[in-house]
Amino acid sequence: MSGPVTVAVIDYGAANMVSIARALDAVGARVTVAEDASGLAGADALVVPGVGAAPPAMAHLAERGLSQPIVDWGRSGRPILGICLGYQILFERSDEGDAATLGLLPGRTVALSGAPTLPHIGWNSVEQVRPHALFEGVPAGTYFYFVHSYAPVPADEADVIARTTHGRPFVSAATHGSLYGLQFHPEKSSDAGLRVLVNFVGLVEACRAGRAA
Amino acid sequence: MLARRVIPCLDVDKGRVVKGTKFVDLTDEGDPAELAERYAREGADEIVFLDITAAHERRGTMLDVVRRAASRAFVPLTVGGGVRSVAEMRDVLRSGADKVSFNTAAVATPELLTACADRFGRQAVVCAIDARRLPTGEPDRPGNAAPSTTPRWEVVTHGGRQAAGLDAISWAELAVTLGAGELLVTSMDRDGTRTGFDVELLAAIATRVTVPVIASGGAAGPEDFVAAVRDGRADAVLAASIFHRRIHSIASVKAAMAAAGLPVRPIDQAQA
Secondary structure, eight states: OOSSOEEEEEOSSOTTHHHHHHHHHHTTOEEEEESSGGGGTTOSEEEEOOOSOHHHHHHHHHHTTOHHHHHHHHHTTOOEEEETHHHHTTEEEETGGGEEOOOSEEEEEEEOOSOSSSSEEEEEEOEESSOOGGGTTOOTTOEEEEEESEEEEESOGGGEEEEEEESEEEEEEEEETTEEEESSOGGGSHHHHHHHHHHHHHHHHHHHHHHHO | OOOOEEEEEEEEETTEEEEEETTEEEEEEEOHHHHHHHHHHTTOSOEEEEEOOOGGGOSSHHHHHHHHHHTTOOSOEEEESSOOSHHHHHHHHHTTOSEEEESHHHHHOTHHHHHHHHHHOGGGEEEEEEEEEOOTTSBSSTTOOSBOSSOOEEEEETTTTEEEEEEHHHHHHHHHHHTOSEEEEEETTTTTTOSOOOHHHHHHHHTTOSSOEEEESOOOSHHHHHHHHHTTOOSEEEESHHHHTTSSOHHHHHHHHHHTTOOOOOSOOOOO
């Protein structure tokens, strides 16, 4: 296979789905929108958007028959990028409404603590704790746009790529295998955000090449 | 550290950017999507579109503006004006906006804030408060005989034409309780006058709520933005005409804020 990678953006009613699709299109990916499990066919990677609260998001995924297919996709080693709430629900549970979430990554989502303002809205610096291909070409401390009140606590420190401080530090980017999660919105973070999406598309290409070999 | 945001505001009438003084004497200042892209490139942290189109002249023009802007400017977009229901908010968000700002509609139907926050999350719900300072020494509201000794502001709606009969500080607190995740506070005394933000008003509200406060109305020079954040405790500063007419740039405002020790997002950190 060659040509641009195909990224299926999960459409389960999340308001930022359209913006994510546009940003992925702007960085050269072929974008499809998956409203149900059939929409995943032919994709090289999934992107799980999300803004808002965990319990209704999980209910919407279940209604559309998408929860288990996303879990199966992740367990098979194919790439998934979760953004904001889409990142949080990759973990096992969320304290927001005490919701069981997808459980692809060990850990749980908790409320931000010690924050001077909530929700945490605005541009904040992302401190990379180790080099990772997702942040290639992104200088240390680059600002990205955040809109949230909760953040995941990965059980495994090895999964942490970056932290950000609002009150106390939280994990703003995490990865495990081919699963990637960003608490900030790359689709709304101007050139820095588009650069992270370029890097994600590059990781998807490498994964596709690896599977074909 | 969370950066203080610099936000250009585009007043949109029938799909075109306009700017007047105190909501009158409108002049055409350009295409909203084109201006949004320009501001994003110049370092704007967010763009606010305020739809001031008369209700009977609206035909989805704002949704088209948002769609075009969101395809060109990859920064947060807020839309205010004319959204009166959960369904209308959904359409605006699905067009590519991140937040919707409610002003007159929230005063008329406060539970709208709750309904929208329940559906889309409070981070997407902005309550815009247009506040007018009450003369000192006057009764601070109808029926209250005692003259005010501390500064007081009343809420006005319909572009400043009507008094809502609400105290601005109390309304700010109530709006947050109901579901607003952010407050856009405009001084109607200062709007369009280039005499500086009403820092007292901002501080009075910001010290009583935990959500971010966006300062609006009266920006003249970079020092006003510094004052709004440092003394008014605003999380973000918004202006229109000084940016549109290139009196000051986003960069010069951010430079002044950085020089004053305020955290700002540097421009051009990473190239896509």
